[in-house]
Amino acid sequence: MADWKLFLPKSVTVLSQGYGLPDFRADSIAGLTVAVVALPLAMALAIASGAAPEVGLITAVVAGLLISALGGSRFQIGGPTGAFVVIVYGVIAQYGYDGLLMATLMAGGILIAAGLARVGTLIKYIPDPVTTGFTSGIAVIIMASQIKDILGLEAANVPAELIPKLEALWAVRDTLSLPALGLSAACVAAILLLRRHAPRLPGFLIVTVLAAGLVAVTQLPVETIGSRFGEMNARLPTPSLDFWRWDNAMALLPSALTIALLAGVESLLSAVVGDQMTGRRHRSNVELVAQGVANVASAAVGGLPATGAIARTATNIRSGARSPVAGMLHAVFLLLFMLLLSPMMKLVPMAALAAILVVVALNMAEAHRFRLILRTSHGDRAVLLATFGLTVLVDLTVAIEVGMVLAAFVFMHRMAGLASIEGRPPIIEGDAEDLHSEAGGRYAPNHGLPDDIGVLTFRGPLFFGSAGVVKDALDRIGARKRIYILRLEEVPLIDPTGAFAFGDLLKRLLDEGDEVLVVGAGHGVLRGLLQTTPKAVLKRVRFVRTFEAARRRVLNGSRGPDSETAGPPSGEPAASQATAG
Numbered sequence: 338m339a340d341w342k343l344f345l346p347k348s349v350t351v352l353s354q355g356y357g358l359p360d361f362r363a364d365s366i367a368g369l370t371v372a373v374v375a376l377p378l379a380m381a382l383a384i385a386s387g388a389a390p391e392v393g394l395i396t397a398v399v400a401g402l403l404i405s406a407l408g409g410s411r412f413q414i415g416g417p418t419g420a421f422v423v424i425v426y427g428v429i430a431q432y433g434y435d436g437l438l439m440a441t442l443m444a445g446g447i448l449i450a451a452g453l454a455r456v457g458t459l460i461k462y463i464p465d466p467v468t469t470g471f472t473s474g475i476a477v478i479i480m481a482s483q484i485k486d487i488l489g490l491e492a493a494n495v496p497a498e499l500i501p502k503l504e505a506l507w508a509v510r511d512t513l514s515l516p517a518l519g520l521s522a523a524c525v526a527a528i529l530l531l532r533r534h535a536p537r538l539p540g541f542l543i544v545t546v547l548a549a550g551l552v553a554v555t556q557l558p559v560e561t562i563g564s565r566f567g568e569m570n571a572r573l574p575t576p577s578l579d580f581w582r583w584d585n586a587m588a589l590l591p592s593a594l595t596i597a598l599l600a601g602v603e604s605l606l607s608a609v610v611g612d613q614m615t616g617r618r619h620r621s622n623v624e625l626v627a628q629g630v631a632n633v634a635s636a637a638v639g640g641l642p643a644t645g646a647i648a649r650t651a652t653n654i655r656s657g658a659r660s661p662v663a664g665m666l667h668a669v670f671l672l673l674f675m676l677l678l679s680p681m682m683k684l685v686p687m688a689a690l691a692a693i694l695v696v697v698a699l700n701m702a703e704a705h706r707f708r709l710i711l712r713t714s715h716g717d718r719a720v721l722l723a724t725f726g727l728t729v730l731v732d733l734t735v736a737i738e739v740g741m742v743l744a745a746f747v748f749m750h751r752m753a754g755l756a757s758i759e760g761r762p763p764i765i766e767g768d769a770e771d772l773h774s775e776a777g778g779r780y781a782p783n784h785g786l787p788d789d790i791g792v793l794t795f796r797g798p799l800f801f802g803s804a805g806v807v808k809d810a811l812d813r814i815g816a817r818k819r820i821y822i823l824r825l826e827e828v829p830l831i832d833p834t835g836a837f838a839f840g841d842l843l844k845r846l847l848d849e850g851d852e853v854l855v856v857g858a859g860h861g862v863l864r865g866l867l868q869t870t871p872k873a874v875l876k877r878v879r880f881v882r883t884f885e886a887a888r889r890r891v892l893n894g895s896r897g898p899d900s901e902t903a904g905p906p907s908g909e910p911a912a913s914q915a916t917a918g
Contacts, residue, residue: 368666400643405664409623448629457621474728489514524692563683571679607645756803799835826857
């Protein structure tokens, strides 16, 4: 397949296969259903991020349309998500809204570059303790950010950091509004009851409409979108990059990288969920490019960062969507809602939107997965708790960086633990009759070879974390030997550090003995040795395919190459000869 075809959007592929009126009808129903779900959610996420409610709708319209039209998933629904609330709120607080637009634009460029560089498949290597840690931490911060509206507290300029935020809210505890608290509790209960007993109904929208109607009829003394933000600006802004300031670019780069990472991870997780529900396959690199384009466009119209939304994508699938057209229609319906219903949106109480975000946070917390990881190894627990604690108390960027570094160390420790070396095992002479050889017969000291033959069996990956195993090899042999046999059949890989250590071992063994045989080196291991070991050493080493061939060579006293032994090739092209030789 030509390279350019790998970046064809799913919409092009699906439509080229044939698209009829029944497909459009199914996609229209699914798109309308998702739009109904997304309408209150987009406003709530925008307000939680420190932006105006219409900004969330603009983001869902523009980014949602582009993600579906250009993406690599058949059913992906894009827009603002809860994962961005923390980082967006922090960027706005520190750099203003123009700073957020810059960070979003830069993140879009990073995602486009990542997709074109085909790194989409690498994001899957972020371990669960890291993703669970920061998503659970984000859930805690979202809940904390809604305390003010849930309790109806009167507080201005609430800090973004958790502890100062709680201190500031505690200082105004005497402004508690019982009507706001009661409305919030009723909305949360109603959403959860609808989700349990009528999961197909748009619980978020139903509760929002009922709460707005209740406040309008009873004149309940609670804050609404209109009382806080005034009239909603129900139109799509003209694209502009007037917010760009070169002097802020470097300062905003860490935030842009975090936004890009979150957008990439969540969009691909959402695409995977869609694949699992439908049996389809998404194109990860196309998806990253689409996410990048969508974020650049969102920034140009004053929107928020956007990514694939797992819950909305699942809703799209359950509603019968057949193609990316459903996602594009969802954006069109949202635009119509924004243009036609904006006068009524100002009646929505803030307590109702806070209740929606509480439910979103409960879904994000993944309490069950969090508890399961706590039952696993010490290393995974440390990664989970460190990522979670740093997300809540310090900064999401720091949390992800530290979590990934800790996860890498845990992984390296485990890989190093797989590496081992077995030499001539020390036994008590009287117990020799009770031991058996690997072949099932009586135990044969030193594999049945003479005492002046040293045998070392290496197991597991030989990389920088396990290089010490190679360096300790001579201690396993004991006295100096005439011939050394190094068995590598169970070594799946070797990195430059391991190869250099193995090359040093070969030099030391050649200085002590007459001959060194390397047995069973696979192509990748052999390549690593050829690239790092001096040619003068390689010329004196015999590479052997099987241990039986090495035994015959040693027992027959052969010195020249035969059908199963040979010296190493002089260059890379002959590597396969050494493996087969």
